[in-house]
Amino acid sequence: MSVARPTYCGVMPTPRYTHGHHESVLRSHQWRTAANSAGFLLADLGTGDRVLDVGCGPGNITADLAQYVPDGSVVGIDLSEEIIARATSDHAATPNVSFRVGDVYGLDAPDGSYDVVYAHQVLQHLHDPVAALREMRRVLAPGGLLAVREADFGGFFWHPATPALDEWMELYHRVTAHNGAQADGGRHLPQWVRGAGFTDLAVTATSWTFETAEDRSWWGGLWADRVVLSEFARQAVEYSLSTPEELETIAAAFRSWATSEDGLFVVPSIEVLARP
Ligand SMILES: C[S@@+](CC[C@H](N)C(=O)[O-])C[C@H]1O[C@@H](n2cnc3c(N)ncnc32)[C@H](O)[C@@H]1O
Numbered sequence: 001m002s003v004a005r006p007t008y009c010g011v012m013p014t015p016r017y018t019h020g021h022h023e024s025v026l027r028s029h030q031w032r033t034a035a036n037s038a039g040f041l042l043a044d045l046g047t048g049d050r051v052l053d054v055g056c057g058p059g060n061i062t063a064d065l066a067q068y069v070p071d072g073s074v075v076g077i078d079l080s081e082e083i084i085a086r087a088t089s090d091h092a093a094t095p096n097v098s099f100r101v102g103d104v105y106g107l108d109a110p111d112g113s114y115d116v117v118y119a120h121q122v123l124q125h126l127h128d129p130v131a132a133l134r135e136m137r138r139v140l141a142p143g144g145l146l147a148v149r150e151a152d153f154g155g156f157f158w159h160p161a162t163p164a165l166d167e168w169m170e171l172y173h174r175v176t177a178h179n180g181a182q183a184d185g186g187r188h189l190p191q192w193v194r195g196a197g198f199t200d201l202a203v204t205a206t207s208w209t210f211e212t213a214e215d216r217s218w219w220g221g222l223w224a225d226r227v228v229l230s231e232f233a234r235q236a237v238e239y240s241l242s243t244p245e246e247l248e249t250i251a252a253a254f255r256s257w258a259t260s261e262d263g264l265f266v267v268p269s270i271e272v273l274a275r276p
């Protein structure tokens with residue numbers, strides 16, 4: 001028997017977002033483009049499509065998508081006022097993109113008002129991704145397209161093996177579980193999408209690979225900073241799941257990995273296209 005989740009004025013309560021928007025986190029989000037994060041969608045975009053980007057963060061993918069729909073528009077929504085203010089200012093020069101504060105559990109849009117609803121690395125952070133997907137389905141026009149992509153932390157791999165990075169992965173799972181989130185969201189994504197009533201699923205997987213000296217320095221450096229400076233670090237200590245000393249050890253392991261000339265890090269994501 002399923003138990004109804006408590007809601008406030010019909011809106012799902014939102015858990016703490018694990019990463020926050022510290023500069024070390026944004027270094028990663030601002031690197032993202034339509035090509036490296038929405039490649040599975042691009043061939044299906046029509047030039048006049050109305051696109052909604054849910055949980056858009058700093059809006060780099062959102063603004064990039066706008067170039068693929070020159071006669072249409074892209075709206076980015078995010079729960080964080082701070083990140084929406086930043087996205088609005090950073091992408092003011094892109095004419096057909098706009099940003100609003102909004103909650104995926106209660107979208108401020110009429111039924112059937114978008115041709116495409118996209119969400120990238122958002123559902124894994126939610127208590128109830130199926131409820132979120134149902135709301136995304138509500139705002140899709142008949143014949144519209146859902147496009148969602150989620151990483152699967154349990155599927156990450158790297159070389160060389162480093163015990164402190166294994167501890168980081170274990171800690172990441174424990175912090176996200178404490179937040180009611182699902183670190184291995186990728187493998188659950190098709191099931192979530194079906195559970196929300198979508199049909200005609202096309203499921204694929206692509207990955208980001210960090211191997212060159214420049215990529216290792218960037219990826220290892222941003223994670224070294226994230227594990228001690230971001231909201232993740234604050235939560236890990238607050239939940240008594242780690243200590244500042246242990247986090248410093250993990251940060252040092254990321255820096256050391258970055259300098260290994262045989263170093264490799266692979267981040268897989270599952271992506272789903274589906275119809276409402
Ligand atoms: C990992 S970031 C992804 C940002 C962007 N999509 C990207 O890939 O760069 C997840 C984003 O989801 C937002 N978010 C979390 N819960 C949300 C909710 N209930 N409604 C809307 N956005 C939410 C967070 O504020 C954060 O900006």
